[in-house]
Amino acid sequence: MDYDTLIDAETWAFIRKTEDYYPPNAIGMSIADQRAIYDKMCRAFFEGYPEGVSARDETADGVPIRIYESGTPDGTVIYIHGGGFVVGGLDSHDDVCAEICDRTGLRVVSVDYRLCPEHAHPASFDDPWRVAQYVALTWPGVTLLVGDSAGGNLCAAVAHRARGELVFAGQVLIYPGLGGDMTKGSYLAHAHAPMLTLDDVKFYSELRFGMPHPPLDPLAAPLADTNFANLPPTVIFSAQCDPLSDDGRDYRDRILKAGGQAYWHEEPGLVHGYLRARSTVGRAQASFERILSAISALAKGIWPF
Template sequence: MPLDSTLQTIFAQAAASGAPDLTELPPEAARAVYRQILAAADVPPADVGASNHTIGGPGGALPLRIYRPHREAAEGIVVYYHGGGFVLGDVDGYDNVCRQLCDDSGATVVSVDYRLAPEHPFPAAIDDAWAALEWVAANASELASRHARIAVAGDSAGALLATVMCILARDRGGPAIAFQGLVYPPAAAGSRVDFPSRTLYAEGPTLTARMIDYFNGFYFGTEGAPKNALAAPLFADDLSTLPPALLQVATHDPLRDEALAYGQCLLEAGNDAIVVEYHGLAHGFISMGGAVRAARLAQQQLAQALRAALRTSAN
């Protein structure tokens, strides 16, 4: 399956420009480069309202950015966790993605600026993600004009956080989550399982094996990843009674096979799950809707699934 022709052009231009290897940079410098990468193929800002809020988190102040649709009354709330390997990414870098998700879905979107490694290793991101979810649940009636149901969504590391929130909410008796939107989750994060796609796409074209090791080293530290559902939900003892899921995967992604395996595990555990593999796309496509048509279609599919789930669950 060839790589999307537009992506081929983008990656060729990036190589010609001498774009640095993120693994050769310290985290702070890598974060600045990552913001530039996200902006290069993003969609134009959608016309939605946006405001910054700060709540009390387990590590102190926890910033959130809240998006509200202008074209219609908000139906439901989507808590969005950004990608970046638990080391990169922030609400600014994912601003356009969340604006577009808000506009397409008609839901209020709450983007969570969780703490990053190596300054804040595992499980700081999970603790912040949970604090944000609890705050949204406590304030749901103020965040959505109608149908104050909650969904979670995220890409890459953020997708892992989203699905872990569903597992924790089940085990802790709430908050109720109506749906989970998972975009190329690292479902076996930190593990050494030899998935074929990790070898096939070890050199990218976007995420590489070196980058995975770079992220895991900072996030999990010298002790390595713990063998539990919070680190690698693919190996959870129990994946039953979880919210319905849409799981989106790219063919040209070292995480493809573990994400597909996670989708299969959700189905085998009796959950409703739709797994969609985007042929010709690479890891990171959710931020490429401004340049790649199939990536824009993926954004729309995620938004429509969230819209349908939030409204259906309210009936």
């Protein structure tokens, strides 16, 4: 794959800065070291809070959460962070959540779910599910699921589990890994992509499940479900230069086949983790605007696709 052609200079600068903190061989480090350098890397990209956004830490049925508010929100976003189910937390996506709150006017509740390998599946699912139930009881009204990477996986898992119990106005999944077939498509075409490789994906899967491929459990791999009906309106943004890209397309196709609403957009020339580049890379900035527009539209009950 000719990434020198696909990826522009701004994105390469973002990749190099990321690798200065979190090198490509990071999966060979101890889990503690991976988390330490990931946290340091996220802090290097931290952009602060927009004026008027406040945040407070609480717990939801025992799960740590951070609540972002600005003004008088009339809806809530449950944000589930990425990090391969191994790294990340309330601080890793702190400014992203604050900016979503500011730009959409919605309350954002960030979920600090338990990580593996200390906490095997389904711990990482159970925590967002408990938070979703808490949000439904605490802030009645419009609720959306939004998450990136592993967080996108967990959003979809919650949406599948919630049918018949909780109602979501929509879900917005950002370069999600949904348990697709690792032997074909983007998994092979972008097996050596910058920022996330196929070996990385397999490493995280082995830590989460003890095996390189996810089990046939929709709460772990939503694409393994046999029923894609009655899901909330779904918008998916994938990065072109990412082994996970086809998961978003395949998830869209299965929802559409089941009669639901789904839209997938593959961002040309972008790489996994591009949310951190939303203010320095033109392509990432344009994608973030699309993400914000999708969240705002779904919160208002609008399907613009």
